[in-house]
Every structure is written in C-alpha cells, then in structure tokens.
Amino acid sequence: MFLRDPRKAVGFVPNKEGAVVIVSPGIEPAVFSDAPAIRAILKAGRSEHGRESRRLADLLLAALRGADAQLQNLAAGELSYEPELGERLTDADRALIEKTVRDTKTPIRVRMVLLEAASRMPDKLGDWWKKAAMDIVTTTPTDGYSSAASDPVILIMTAFDVLDRYSVKVPTETLKRWVWNPNPALVERVCVLLRREGPDLERSAIAQALADPKLPEATRRFLNDHLRQLDRIDERKRAQKEGSGRS
Numbered sequence: 001m002f003l004r005d006p007r008k009a010v011g012f013v014p015n016k017e018g019a020v021v022i023v024s025p026g027i028e029p030a031v032f033s034d035a036p037a038i039r040a041i042l043k044a045g046r047s048e049h050g051r052e053s054r055r056l057a058d059l060l061l062a063a064l065r066g067a068d069a070q071l072q073n074l075a076a077g078e079l080s081y082e083p084e085l086g087e088r089l090t091d092a093d094r095a096l097i098e099k100t101v102r103d104t105k106t107p108i109r110v111r112m113v114l115l116e117a118a119s120r121m122p123d124k125l126g127d128w129w130k131k132a133a134m135d136i137v138t139t140t141p142t143d144g145y146s147s148a149a150s151d152p153v154i155l156i157m158t159a160f161d162v163l164d165r166y167s168v169k170v171p172t173e174t175l176k177r178w179v180w181n182p183n184p185a186l187v188e189r190v191c192v193l194l195r196r197e198g199p200d201l202e203r204s205a206i207a208q209a210l211a212d213p214k215l216p217e218a219t220r221r222f223l224n225d226h227l228r229q230l231d232r233i234d235e236r237k238r239a240q241k242e243g244s245g246r247s
Contacts, residue, residue, distance in 0.1 A: 001018075001019045002014060002015055003015045032070050038071065038074075040059055044056040051082060056078075057079075057093070060078050061096060064079075064096065064110075072106070073107065076109075076113040076114050077113060079114070080125075083124060086123075086125055087124065094128070097114055097118070098118075100114060101132050102132055108152055112154055115129060119133070119162040119166065130166075130168055134168070134170070136159040137159045137160060137163070138171075140156060142178055142181050153181070153183045153185070160190070172194070175190050175193050175205075176201075178190040179191070179209045179223070180209055180216075181219065182218055187223070191205075199230075202230075206226065206227060209223060210223055210224070
C-alpha cells in the first residue's frame with residue numbers, strides 16, 4: 001500500500017495506484033481473484049449473523065461445486081470450522097459434501113479438510129465419513145493418481161488418522177498394500193498400525209515389499225532401516241527379559 005518517499009532518504013507515502021502484491025508465494029490461500037463469487041461470500045460473512053446464515057451456506061456449497069480451487073479451499077474451511085453453518089445444512093447438502101470428498105478430481109486438501117471435519121461433526125456434515133475414509137484407503141492407487149493429479153498422501157494419512165482416532169478397524173490387507181507407497185512417512189504410519197495387529201504381520205508385509213524389485217528406492221531404504229530398528233528393539237526386550245529372569 002506504500003512506496004518509498006522520493007523526497008526523503010527514509011519514509012513512505014501511499015501508493016496512488018493502490019495496494020500491490022510484490023511477492024505472493026506463501027500467501028496464496030488468502031489471495032483471491034476479484035470475482036462476483038468471492039465478493040458475495042465476503043459480503044454475506046461481514047456480520048456474525050451473516051457468517052451463520054443459510055445465505056452464506058448456499059454460497060459456500062456453490063463454491064464447492066465450482067472449478068476455482070481457491071474458493072473450494074475457502075468453502076471447505078468455512079464449513080469445517082464454523083459449526084453454526086452445519087446447522088443450516090440439509091441432507092442434500094451433506095450428500096454434496098460427501099460427493100466432494102469422494103471425487104478424485106477435487107483438490108486433495110479440500111477432500112482432507114472436509115473428511116476430518118465430518119469425523120468430528122457427523123451430526124452436522126453427515127455420518128458418511130467412516131465408509132468414505134475406508135474407501136479412500138482401500139481404493140486409492142498406492143502410487144498415487146496420474147502425474148497431473150495432486151499427491152494423495154496427505155489425504156491417505158488423514159483417512160488413517162480419523163479411522164484410528166475413532167477405533168475403526170482397518171483390514172490387514174488394506175494396511176499391507178500401503179507398505180509399497182513411495183512416501184516413507186506414510187509407510188511408517190502403516191507399519192505402526194500393522195504392529196498393533198501383530199509384530200509378525202508387520203515383518204511379513206515388510207519382507208514381501210522388499211522382495212519386490214519394483215519397490216520404490218526411497219521406500220526400500222526406509223524399510224531396511226526400519227527392520228534394523230525393529231531388530232534393536234527386539235534385542236533390548238530379550239536382554240531385559242533375560243535380566244529379569246536371572247534376578
């Protein structure tokens with residue numbers, strides 16, 4: 001909004017051209033194209049009453065259906081973190097939100113935010129989240145979608161997190177398929193879940209993955225390191241058990 005004052009060595013003067021974004025990386029989530037849709041949303045949400053109104057809910061649901069990823073992000077955030085809006089939703093609205101989460105063409109972060117929110121507020125956003133989360137971890141390709149699509153890892157991690165948080169059992173075969181994923185953080189998360197089912201299941205899944213010549217190299221390195229860590233843990237347990245037996 002300001003420029004250096006050309007008449008002084010220090011100081012600023014208002015920019016007659018108005019505010020200008022000099023550097024945008026990192027602030028994109030808060031910067032929107034000047035379009036009727038964003039103006040309508042901002043106008044409707046100007047007051048506390050407006051932020052809880054059916055009018056704003058309609059505008060946000062329309063944004064979810066649209067093709068503007070920034071507005072979809074905004075709509076997902078508002079619906080997820082403004083509980084009062086959930087009280088304005090109909091069954092048809094909840095079905096739309098579920099469809100948005102299930103649609104692989106929807107931006108990954110939009111799907112993630114809405115899935116997590118539905119797990120917290122099933123009474124407001126719909127009690128579809130368990131099946132949707134299970135379908136996501138069961139049907140999403142372990143190596144991601146096409147190269148043009150967003151990396152689904154953050155969505156998969158969220159799906160596993162909400163299922164685990166609310167003690168929804170994930171089939172062992174579903175867990176094992178993700179040991180082949182190229183993202184070590186996700187592989188580690190799945191290994192922990194497998195270990196809860198049984199240490200032998202974890203080691204068996206790792207052995208199967210390492211035997212596959214097509215296993216991504218980053219995953220192979222992680223699993224080899226992970227196996228060495230498991231061996232050290234088992235060795236410490238055996239030493240402690242033997243020490244207890246002698247005492």
